[in-house]
Amino acid sequence: MSTQVDYYELLECERTADAGVIKSSYRKLAMKYHPDKNAGCKDSEAKFKAVSEAYDVLKDPQKRAAYDRFGHAAFQQGGGGGGGAQDFGGFSDIFESVFGEFMGGRGGGGRQQARRGADLRYDMEVTLEEAFHGKATEITVDVSAECDTCHGSGAKPGTHASTCRQCNGHGKVRAQQGFFVVERPCPVCQGAGQVIADPCGDCRGEGRVDKTKTLTVNVPAGVDEGTRIRLTGEGEAGPRGAPAGDLYIFLHVKRHALFEREGTTLFARVPISFTTAALGGSLSIPGLDGDTHELKIPAGIQTGKQLRQRGAGMPVLQGRGSGDLVVQIEVETPTRLSSRQRELLEMFRETETGDECPASQGFFAKLKGVFAAE
Known part of the structure; x- marks a missing residue:
């Protein structure tokens, strides 16, 4: 990016401003610093470029999120946000998209830039196992694709489009409004800069037709x-x-039957018997990596205690290493006892001194002290 000044400061907006406030502020500043209103003023031209650059980032939810997280580094080569700068479309394009018509008068008069096709969205579900290992899969999408007959030109094979005489191929015509020169799409060629006298019969001059495409997606x-x-x-x-x-x-x-995920960390809630909790033992957990992970359960473990297996979590996306697997223990109290088991537990209770469960003993001692004080 060309400047390191905070984009919110450039647009005179709070960081919590919504899209409407940001757009309104940009409109005001762009009109104030537009080169056509400040002919020959380098400072105004630089300011116009700066606010346009800031608006290009903050008007896009994805770019704004990256900027809020990484700052200007998000749009530098190799930066954390990735890929923002190469999508920058130019200050005139931004101004035109906000005001609906571009203020010309700065010379140039080049051919109208070809209108890019629309972006599409496709929602895909993957399992947690697929997210862990990655996958290549095929999808089918319905799109408007380039016409095979005319190869996208819109003209009947053997013919070609001719330059629009109304706009001389510029795609726009100009009109004077006060001290502004306003450019609008040419009414004859609808901004294309060319006129097709003999359109393609398959696409009717559009240069594109509806198709179903099969694409490979590498997850x-x-x-x-x-x-x-x-x-x-x-x-x-x-x-x-x-x-x-x-x-x-x-x-x-x-959603997975066993694991929950937070970033690269996998969580699993695992019930164990109260005897295992009291005496200790071991636990075998199958991992998404295909390995079985053995975790040692220390004697006296309590519900809510977490055991961690390093490196057994999710892999880092486009990075190196993996997160951890965290097992949260839930001690299960038996609900169905045989007469012999009940007898043994009764014998155990008769031998209890209170030291076996210090937390319980401490709680009731504290409770007794509270009510005694009253």
Whole structure:
């Protein structure tokens, strides 16, 4: 990014501001510093670029979340948020998307930029085992894809589109409004810059047709609920050969019968008998890695105590190492006793001194002291 000034400060917004407040603030600042209103003023031009850059990040929920977490490092090469900077579309595009029409008058007059196809979303469920190991799977999606007959041009094979005479291929026409020069899409070519006299019969001049595509999705090990996978160029095809949008795969991890997950840590609640809790023992837990993990249970363990197996949790997404497996003990009181078992427990109770369960003894002593004080 071109500046290290805080984006919220640039847009004069609180960090808790909603999208509407951020957009309103950008509109005000963009109008104030727009180069057409401050011809020749380098400071205003720099300020306009800075607020446009800030708005490009904060208007996008994904980029904003990355910025809130990592700051400017999220958009630097190798930064924690990843990939924000390369999506930056340019200050004029941002201004146009907010105000609905772009204020021209700065020269250039190039051809209208081809309108990119729409991005698509696909929701996919994976099991916790699949999230652990990763997987490659095929999906089918219905999209508007490039027409095979005209190869996306929209023109009948053997013919080609001609330059629009109204806008001379720019795709936009200009009109003077006060001291602004306002550009609008050309009414003849609808902003394409070209006119098709003999359209393709299969796509009717659109350059795209509806298709069902089969795609391979590689799910990496360590994905979590809400992880997003981007398939570049697999979204809707752009009109008349314009670039296609992207397909975003949103992952949802199914609930597991044994394990719960928090980041890279796996949790399991495991009941043990009260005799094992009193005398100690061992516990075998099957892991998602296919191994059986042996955990030693110390004598006198209580409900809620956690035992940790290092490195037996979820793998780090696109990283190295794994989290831990945490087993939370739940001591189970027997509900069905044989007469012999009951007899033995009665004998045990007769030998109790209170030292066997110091927490219980301490609680009742404290309780007695509270009421005695009253």
